[in-house]
Amino acid sequence: MSHRLTVQYFEPTDGPAFEAAYRERHVPLVRAVPGLRSFTLTRPRGGEGTPYLVAELWFDDAAAFEAAMTSTEIAATGADAETYDVARKVMFSGDVDDVTS
Template structure:
């Protein structure tokens, strides 16, 4: 299992961010080939202090190969291009890809 994690800071305009995320970005991302799960959580609680993230999104694929194909697809390029819009509304977005290992 491979997970794509996106961490959003508090938006400069919460209403505009929420509208764009809900009406534009989620529908784009849900079209990504091979996507198994898309979840999000709000207002994380930092363990060691600091500011909490406003929104955390997690997207899952079966393999690293699957996520690479998804990101290289037409849908993947459209979703990546739309991230520029979200970054304007929530500056300092962080993201990472990692493989899960069962323990």
């Protein structure tokens, strides 16, 4: 069963500057995380309360996720994430149950 880490960023002080820094600095750091199977970014559309940017990091399973969470690469990624001027950041993870089959 796949495992996913989701990070939602809300209300950056300067949206274009946040997105540029995120893509230039953060994306390469995330791509270096061991065991990462897929990494997607979404700019959701919606009303008030909708995140500005959603990042999803996919791993083959919970064991791969747990191993990644102890890596120096994820530590660097987390340190970089703390530098962004956003109103708030929400992170959560869990097993993904694909119910399309």
